[in-house]
Amino acid sequence: MDILSLVAGFLAGALTIYLASYFMKPSENKTQKTVDAGTINLFDQLWQTHERLLNEMKQDVENPDFKFHREFYVLKKGWGWERWGFHRRGPCIAYFLEDHSDLLPLLDSLTSYGLISQTGETGKNTARFQLSEKLVELLRGKNTNKS
16 A cells, blocks of 8 residues: 555545534534523523512612622521621622512522522521523513513
């Protein structure tokens, strides 16, 4: 076997592998759109069952004072904040257990779907969570006009 045949065979094999991998791999755009459509459908279902809280979250993320806030707290009204170790300077987003009877189950659901994450320590009198950018995007994009 001469060198020319060896090089030609190598190039033909490399080209075949490249073309096969190009045509056989799934389109990343199609996969991303499917994930997004599934997330949007999930968010719409959650909105129907938890509209009051999610609408409040939407108002918070659209508030210019909280434009870049992703952290929020779950608190109970009437607690002495300093007494329980809750010290926060500046404005913060907080949701109260008394205002939303289904707050904790919804937060568990949002956590399980990766739309929020718990960032505070368990066993404390306050719970701290962080909104994902995906949830912020969904909240900001939600059309709440009832026509």
